[in-house]
């Protein structure tokens with residue numbers, strides 16, 4: 001049974017908290033570090049940076065990824081940039097301002113102490129990445145350039161063309177490969193974690209399946225770190241990479257780790273709309289396009305003319321109309337919800353009437369095509385490659401898509417879950433973004449966790465364990481889990497139903513999108529729970545997985561991930577249903593201001609909801625971590 | 641407006657690393673030309689599963705042309721007919737109704753086939769492990785603006801850093817050489833001030849590791865033609881220059897320039 005949730009935030013003034021905590025934490029002496037074994041699952045930004053740094057410190061690290069190389073992870077697709085409170089532009093930025101903006105942006109549903117630390121170490125990330133050779137944009141004097149991103153009032157975003165995530169990941173990957181070369185990190189590629197092992201209430205290892213040979217093996221350690229990314233693919237269609245999934249975090253949840261705020265998801269307003277059933281994922285178009293593009297739909301529901309033939313007075317520039325001061329630059333959630341409203345009204349554009357226009361005609365007339373090409377050329381090319389339409393001539397079509405998940409495994413200030421020895425970092429934890437994440441701060445959080453927070457806090461956990469050995473992998477806790485994995489794989493192969501895994505994933509995604517998407521209400525969420533459960537039952541009885549378990553079998557890999565998505569989807573609906581307020585990315589239609597903004601209920605919901613698994617088919621238990629705001633006082637957002 | 645295509649695919653099927661492998665033909669009818677090439681394969685796979693046949697194994701992840709996971713030979717061309725485009729960004733509107741399309745995995749001894757269209761590219765990681773990094777422990781970095789980098793140098797380093805590690809250059813090369821990949825990775829670091837202290841060791845270690853796994857470069861230039869990021873052949877010239885210099889450079893005098 002789980003007692004009171006303790007965030008373990010130290011006492012004291014927020015500005016000196018992390019420094020003091022670093023001093024107070026126990027240290028492992030350099031010669032003893034190699035006596036500790038740490039498993040890191042995931043080699044995206046968070047995992048690669050953590051594994052490399054712990055390797056440098058001298059721990060014996062084992063890193064796992066199901067990718068073929070740590071060079072690849074979903075992190076690589078991040079485009080826009082990474083925040084760092086350097087104030088290189090002398091425009092009034094500071095650690096405190098980044099902290100303030102992040103707490104406010106998260107709609108007062110994050111932990112102040114964590115966010116302050118994030119802002120504090122953001123500056124070190126920029127130094128570290130630059131020293132590694134990450135080619136951030138520079139000005140003519142050779143110094144680093146910045147831009148303002150996602151409506152921020154200061155220019156604190158560092159960027160590497162439109163490929164910031166790629167370059168940061170290559171930096172972390174190179175640091176990791178250096179440690180592999182040094183022998184401090186053992187790298188296991190194409191190994192999928194399929195279970196977490198807990199003994200005497202402590203996380204002590206994992207079970208993995210070799211994706212190529214199908215062999216299931218166990219690995220034990222003094223501590224296990226999950227850096228396995230977000231769960232956005234529960235929607236099937238999202239901007240996430242195809243292989244992103246919740247399995248590692250979910251298996252840990254089933255072994256006792258609490259899952260926090262699963263209902264918090266970010267829907268990004270500017271993505272290319274789906275073409276048809278065959279659509280496999282959605283592509284993000286950078287947020288920066290909203291700086292020059294104007295968003296509109298036709299006024300009439302029956303409009304059939306091409307965009308250029310629709311006269312000005314028959315167009316509805318709905319964001320400019322409803323939010324005269326912010327116009328097209330309203331925050332992500334507001335822009336997304338408004339797009340949904342006009343499309344639901346039947347005023348969508350494109351063959352399937354499932355998008356809105358993002359029109360550059362005025363910007364081109366004002367600044368010239370060359371200027372627009374210089375700013376957005378690569379994005380326009382990408383758009384044309386995907387849609388076959390030329391955005392210099394016809395407006396882009398865009399629509400919101402799932403992009404980021406703020407919820408995840410519950411962790412304390414030390415990034416440790418409620419299970420001693422299990423840590424979670426990067427997008428797979430719930431820690432720093434509250435109910436909504438600001439642009440350019442996921443890369444920052446992943447690297448803050450991996451380079452600068454976890455390597456300290458893990459030492460504090462390990463120090464008292466000196467002289468103990470990891471649990472032997474011949475222990476029944478491991479062998480029984482391995483046997484269960486093998487049996488489950490055989491069960492999947494023997495169902496031999498009629499429909500593919502992708503079919504069920506797609507159908508699940510539709511339910512999650514319709515009921516737990518941009519707008520949620522009681523009625524819909526209750527329906528979601530019944531309909532998801534019914535679909536899950538059909539899936540378990542009727543999915544068809546061909547082939548065998550002892551070879552590369554992509555359907556078998558997918559089926560167990562989709563099974564976890566079903567369970568997560570149910571929890572997400574539950575969480576959304578119980579949270580009878582709107583906050584950030586969680587919009588309950590019953591809880592809005594007169595202006596249609598998300599309306600929080602601080603009296604009842606100024607807390608984190610952390611869910612405990614109680615067995616399949618049983619009601620999960622909802623735990624609460626109360627949140628207090630001593631520095632940034634909660635206020636109602638307004639963008640009129 | 642989207643149209644549909646009827647296609648005939650000839651696809652390499654191989655059960656495992658040691659299987660013999662063979663071409664199989666599939667009809668892919670009613671494919672929307674708005675679909676990407678990989679979405680077309682997704683559709684084919686769903687139909688195969690419905691018919692009780694194992695789907696075609698192929699790899700992909702971001703489907704935005706940036707992760708480098710995908711990559712197949714399409715009608716004998718690495719990543720297919722569209723220049724500067726990874727397989728996942730190729731769309732069916734580049735094909736015509738009635739086309740025959742031959743689909744094969746990367747063909748290179750250093751990339752063993754795992755199953756169907758999936759290959760093992762881990763040899764590329766060995767090259768990075770040999771020296772594709774700048775030695776700087778976490779926490780040891782100076783303030784980022786203490787290292788000014790001339791914009792031209794930064795831009796050029798970026799052009800090299802854009803490589804996505806897909807391996808198309810190796811697959812396209814008649815000798816299965818990995819010069820374009822290695823040169824991109826090497827010059828990303830060697831062009832930057834931060835990369836200077838280890839420049840010569842890096843050149844030696846990466847090039848010699850590359851030679852352990854891959855064939856030799858005889859300047860065909862096929863790699864550049866196939867490269868989805870259009871990495872410049874100039875980097876290969878820089879690699880050769882750095883490697884030759886590394887062999888004669890007295891490292892003890894490095895602090896002088």
Ligand SMILES: Cc1cc2nc3c(=O)[nH]c(=O)nc-3n(C[C@H](O)[C@H](O)[C@H](O)COP(=O)(O)OP(=O)(O)OC[C@H]3O[C@@H](n4cnc5c(N)ncnc54)[C@H](O)[C@@H]3O)c2cc1C
Nearest residue numbers: 042043044045046075080081193229426427440441442443
């Ligand atoms: C299109 C797009 C653009 C974005 N742009 C930005 C941006 O401009 N700025 C910003 O700050 N953020 C951006 N984000 C968000 C940001 O990219 C991610 O939140 C972040 O990169 C997540 O990093 P991570 O290390 O936590 O996880 P990931 O990068 O997802 O890495 C997960 C790792 O875990 C491994 N893994 C997962 N499960 C298992 C398992 N069961 N067994 C073994 N290994 C496993 C994977 O192999 C991988 O190595 C963007 C996101 C998207 C989708």
Ligand code: SF4
Nearest residue numbers: 803804806807809867
């Ligand atoms: S050089 Fe080009 S073709 Fe070769 S791995 Fe890099 S991106 Fe791929």
